[in-house]
Amino acid sequence: MLTYLARRFLAVIPVLFGVTLAVFSMLFLVPGDPVKIMLAEFVTTPDQVAQMRAQLHLDEPILKQYGRFVGNALRGDLGTSIRSRRAVSTEIGDNVGSTAQLALASMAVAVAIGVPLGLMAALLRNSWFDAGSMIVALLGVSMPSFWLGLLMIVAFSLHLGWFPATGGGDLWHLVLPSVTLGMIASAIIARLTRSSMLEVLGQDYVRTARAKGLAWWGVVVRHALKNALIPIITIFGLQFGNLLAGAVIVETVFSRPGLGRLIVGGILAKDFPLVQGTVLFVAASYVMINVLVDAAYAFVDPRIRVG
Amino acid sequence: MADGPTPLRRLVRHRGAVAGLVILGVLALLAIGAPWLSPRDPIKTAPRAALQAPGSGYLLGSDQFGRDVASRVLHGARLSLVVGLISVSIAVGIGTPIGLVSGYYGGRLDAVLMRVIDVLLAFPGILLALAIVSVLTPGLGNVMIAVGLAAVPTYARLVRASVLSAREQVYVEAARAIGGRDRTILTRYILPNVVAPLIVTATLGLGTAILSAAALSFLGLGSQPPTAEWGRMLAEGRDFLREAWWISTFPGLGIMLTVLAMNLLGDGLRDLLDPRLKV
Numbered sequence: 001m002l003t004y005l006a007r008r009f010l011a012v013i014p015v016l017f018g019v020t021l022a023v024f025s026m027l028f029l030v031p032g033d034p035v036k037i038m039l040a041e042f043v044t045t046p047d048q049v050a051q052m053r054a055q056l057h058l059d060e061p062i063l064k065q066y067g068r069f070v071g072n073a074l075r076g077d078l079g080t081s082i083r084s085r086r087a088v089s090t091e092i093g094d095n096v097g098s099t100a101q102l103a104l105a106s107m108a109v110a111v112a113i114g115v116p117l118g119l120m121a122a123l124l125r126n127s128w129f130d131a132g133s134m135i136v137a138l139l140g141v142s143m144p145s146f147w148l149g150l151l152m153i154v155a156f157s158l159h160l161g162w163f164p165a166t167g168g169g170d171l172w173h174l175v176l177p178s179v180t181l182g183m184i185a186s187a188i189i190a191r192l193t194r195s196s197m198l199e200v201l202g203q204d205y206v207r208t209a210r211a212k213g214l215a216w217w218g219v220v221v222r223h224a225l226k227n228a229l230i231p232i233i234t235i236f237g238l239q240f241g242n243l244l245a246g247a248v249i250v251e252t253v254f255s256r257p258g259l260g261r262l263i264v265g266g267i268l269a270k271d272f273p274l275v276q277g278t279v280l281f282v283a284a285s286y287v288m289i290n291v292l293v294d295a296a297y298a299f300v301d302p303r304i305r306v307g
Numbered sequence: 308m309a310d311g312p313t314p315l316r317r318l319v320r321h322r323g324a325v326a327g328l329v330i331l332g333v334l335a336l337l338a339i340g341a342p343w344l345s346p347r348d349p350i351k352t353a354p355r356a357a358l359q360a361p362g363s364g365y366l367l368g369s370d371q372f373g374r375d376v377a378s379r380v381l382h383g384a385r386l387s388l389v390v391g392l393i394s395v396s397i398a399v400g401i402g403t404p405i406g407l408v409s410g411y412y413g414g415r416l417d418a419v420l421m422r423v424i425d426v427l428l429a430f431p432g433i434l435l436a437l438a439i440v441s442v443l444t445p446g447l448g449n450v451m452i453a454v455g456l457a458a459v460p461t462y463a464r465l466v467r468a469s470v471l472s473a474r475e476q477v478y479v480e481a482a483r484a485i486g487g488r489d490r491t492i493l494t495r496y497i498l499p500n501v502v503a504p505l506i507v508t509a510t511l512g513l514g515t516a517i518l519s520a521a522a523l524s525f526l527g528l529g530s531q532p533p534t535a536e537w538g539r540m541l542a543e544g545r546d547f548l549r550e551a552w553w554i555s556t557f558p559g560l561g562i563m564l565t566v567l568a569m570n571l572l573g574d575g576l577r578d579l580l581d582p583r584l585k586v
Contacts, residue, residue, distance in 0.1 A: 015422075015425050015426055015429055018422065018423070018425070018426030019426055021426075022426055022427070022438075023438075029442045037444075138567065138570055138574075139563070142514065142518075142563050142566040142569075144522065144559065144563065144566070145522070146521075146538070146542075147555070150541065150544075150545060150559065151559075153548060154552060238431075241431025241432060242431060242432045244432070245431045245433045246432065246433075248437065248526070249525065249526065252526055263434075263437060264526050264527075266441070267437065267440065267441040267528060268445070268527060272441075279430070279437070282431070283429045283430045283434065284429075286430075287429045
């Protein structure tokens with residue numbers, strides 16, 4: 001188990017290095033002079049341009065720049081936002097909580113809807129319930145989150161007045177965004193739970209358990225569901241990434257503070273250090289979350305850590 | 308299999324796939340016919356006719372600038388389908404050769420390419436497309452490139468996996484034994500094995516691409532005003548949710564129907580062409 005985990009952690013290091021390299025090169029892939037683009041909306045003198053270039057260390061050899069970028073990032077220094085003049089790490093710190101809240105709440109919604117729906121669909125295979133829930137799931141997969149969000153606002157905020165339409169802060173503001181994001185993710189989880197469950201229900205050990213005369217529900221919960229949930233755990237990691245990325249859109253729909261709006265605002269304002277820092281942070285978090293998910297996977301499924 | 312119905316016949320019997328094909332066919336006809344079917348100019352404003360409810364004058368209503376929502380939705384269909392096709396073509400066009408070469412030759416080249424793919428996959432969902440748009444500067448053309456490039460890892464991996472299993476087949480070994488050149492083996496014996504999963508994934512990928520491109524436009528990073536584009540229209544209708552629900556509802560419905568059709572068709576094709584991929 002430990003060797004497996006150690007290997008998994010070591011394998012992440014080159015990926016993280018690659019991520020820093022990709023994010024670092026963003027500035028050099030920009031067509032034209034990034035400094036001039038960043039300062040386009042300000043009236044500047046050549047001196048100021050030169051000063052900015054020096055501030056970003058763009059006058060140094062490129063390898064040295066990359067070394068500095070990685071070194072600083074390892075110490076938690078992601079540069080300074082051009083617009084707000086604040087440290088990018090401070091900007092991220094101010095916004096990460098809101099996004100994490102949204103992602104976790106959405107995940108809870110997704111699991112609460114998706115797993116029972118998929119489970120019931122599998123148990124009632126080929127019934128109207130199965131067909132109906134899979135059609136709903138298909139609609140969910142095809143639904144643009146930004147449209148669902150707007151519909152939520154119309155229904156629950158403008159008409160019923162139950163929840164605030166925009167803003168962040170308390171739990172009340174969290175409901176509509178997390179339900180929006182969670183419902184879409186639940187569609188994928190429902191489809192996966194159903195197929196995973198169907199596969200397990202066809203296994204010999206389920207038949208044996210039934211043949212021994214165990215109660216149907218006991219078999220479903222103790223033997224089938226336990227094993228069917230294993231592949232679903234992997235999807236957790238992937239879905240968590242989707243939720244992080246989905247937050248980018250949903251945060252904009254609900255004008256909710258968070259990393260997504262930080263990135264979008266940074267792109268629109270051509271604030272490259274802010275965009276780079278935030279993208280790096282989100283990607284690195286995603287990679288680390290997946291390592292943790294893999295660890296959990298190895299924990300519940302001995303076949304992984306042995307093989 | 309030889310005695311069973313032909314693939315085409317099986318496709319026609321697949322209810323989901325047929326539904327998807329029918330929706331797509333109608334959408335394609337509407338999109339192609341948009342310039343003739345549209346009652347009005349999609350970008351011409353008419354301030355005095357602003358915010359008209361759907362009805363006899365304006366079939367699907369008018370927006371805050373007095374533009375005809377029906378005409379804009381029709382032209383939006385055109386744009387979305389084109390954007391989806393171009394993005395997926397970029398993804399398939401770059402991803403397939405990478406996967407073919409990586410899977411067939413293996414070794415160090417494969418190791419390097421796959422590490423690059425791993426790095427790209429570390430950027431979840433739309434984040435990679437966002438990062439690429441930020442480099443290329445916002446705009447609909449760049450959104451297509453960004454969405455396409457962001458999907459390259461998916462196709463490269465898929466193709467590589469198919470190649471790896473095809474490479475071990477006896478007929479490939481036979482082709483190599485009689486002195487077949489790499490290029491011939493790759494295109495004639497290995498590529499056909501890749502086509503089925505590729506078609507399935509690309510069909511599903513069309514839906515995803517349309518969704519991503521609309522999302523980027525919704526965020527203000529894609530199509531710019533006054534273009535009639537679905538994501539943009541949703542963003543513009545956002546401030547009028549209470550008094551003019553139709554501005555954002557019809558483009559939203561358009562996106563959902565299009566993506567739904569792609570998913571239905573993709574699921575159907577997967578059941579028929581490549582049952583192994585079934586989730």
